[in-house]
Amino acid sequence: MKLICGDLLDKTAIDSCLTQEPFDAVMHFSALSIINDSINHPIKYYENNVTGTFNLLDTMARHGVQKFVFSSTAAVYGSPNTTTILEETAVNPTTPYGASKWMVERMLKDFEIAHNIRSVAFRYFNADGADQSGEIVENHDPETHLIPNILNSLSGKTNKKLSLFGNDYPTPDGTCIRDYIHVNDICKAHLSALDYLQNNEHSDCFNIGNGTGFSVLEVITAVEKVTVKKVEYNIQGRREGDPAILVANSDKLKQKLNWRPEFTELEQIIETAWRYHSR
Numbered sequence: 001m002k003l004i005c006g007d008l009l010d011k012t013a014i015d016s017c018l019t020q021e022p023f024d025a026v027m028h029f030s031a032l033s034i035i036n037d038s039i040n041h042p043i044k045y046y047e048n049n050v051t052g053t054f055n056l057l058d059t060m061a062r063h064g065v066q067k068f069v070f071s072s073t074a075a076v077y078g079s080p081n082t083t084t085i086l087e088e089t090a091v092n093p094t095t096p097y098g099a100s101k102w103m104v105e106r107m108l109k110d111f112e113i114a115h116n117i118r119s120v121a122f123r124y125f126n127a128d129g130a131d132q133s134g135e136i137v138e139n140h141d142p143e144t145h146l147i148p149n150i151l152n153s154l155s156g157k158t159n160k161k162l163s164l165f166g167n168d169y170p171t172p173d174g175t176c177i178r179d180y181i182h183v184n185d186i187c188k189a190h191l192s193a194l195d196y197l198q199n200n201e202h203s204d205c206f207n208i209g210n211g212t213g214f215s216v217l218e219v220i221t222a223v224e225k226v227t228v229k230k231v232e233y234n235i236q237g238r239r240e241g242d243p244a245i246l247v248a249n250s251d252k253l254k255q256k257l258n259w260r261p262e263f264t265e266l267e268q269i270i271e272t273a274w275r276y277h278s279r
């Protein structure tokens with residue numbers, strides 16, 4: 001396997017990459033993805049996520065690469081009025097990050113018609129956990145995701161106390177509810193997408209989630225159980241762009257791509273993440 005590094009805003013770099021050898025498919029994971037940052041810096045997000053992906057698709061079209069797997073997001077749904085989200089649920093992104101991903105999904109329809117680039121767009125819910133190798137893990141700097149932030153506060157990797165953003169949401173305990181999906185299960189879905197694109201004529205989009213929602217306080221309780229440590233936190237105001245509840249219905253992915261998540265219990269997901277974060 002060869003690693004070639006480049007910026008998607010540099011079309012020449014993409015062109016030189018796709019010139020090196022024939023490619024069967026492109027899986028596109030890169031993006032700027034900090035929701036709050038996108039609200040303050042929309043230009044950066046539209047340029048990077050939309051123009052960057054446009055450059056990639058344009059170059060693929062010119063090189064005849066016709067299979068594309070795209071990391072979209074639950075943020076395309078915005079703040080839906082339903083507790084379990086289907087792919088048919090109205091798309092209504094409320095942040096530049098979500099909008100940038102939706103713009104790409106929209107663009108994919110036109111590239112399919114004009115250039116026969118068939119695609120699978122995966123709308124990830126909250127990616128979490130770690131692969132045993134420690135190479136695939138939910139871990140960012142700066143970190144904005146809940147589980148790694150809780151675990152970092154316990155492992156001493158940060159001396160900042162955990163911030164809990166908002167306890168006045170319309171949920172049973174007042175904290176946000178999210179659907180957590182293991183990184184390995186996301187990887188498995190991507191491999192199934194390649195088979196799907198090999199054997200099917202049409203593009204499609206799929207939610208990836210476990211179908212169960214956990215509030216921030218429930219996640220903290222689960223972390224305390226797994227780690228046998230007390231989580232200390234400060235309650236702060238709501239974070240801009242955070243909807244109250246996001247839970248996926250992933251039946252379409254199960255039916256059409258024969259995908260089954262391996263990590264269906266929140267504590268299983270936290271255990272794998274803790275193995276990584278505590279080492």
Ligand SMILES: NC(=O)c1ccc[n+]([C@@H]2O[C@H](COP(=O)([O-])OP(=O)(O)OC[C@H]3O[C@@H](n4cnc5c(N)ncnc54)[C@H](O)[C@@H]3O)[C@@H](O)[C@H]2O)c1
Nearest residue numbers: 006007008009029030031032033052071072073124126127
């Ligand atoms: N982590 C989640 O919970 C989650 C949820 C929904 C969707 N997603 C999407 O999944 C994908 C992967 O997420 P992640 O958490 O691994 O993100 P990440 O921030 O860890 O990784 C994204 C990578 O993209 C690279 N990148 C950004 N702009 C680039 C450019 N112009 N050219 C080349 N590289 C560029 C960054 O350097 C980084 O290495 C992203 O597209 C994200 O929007 C993630």
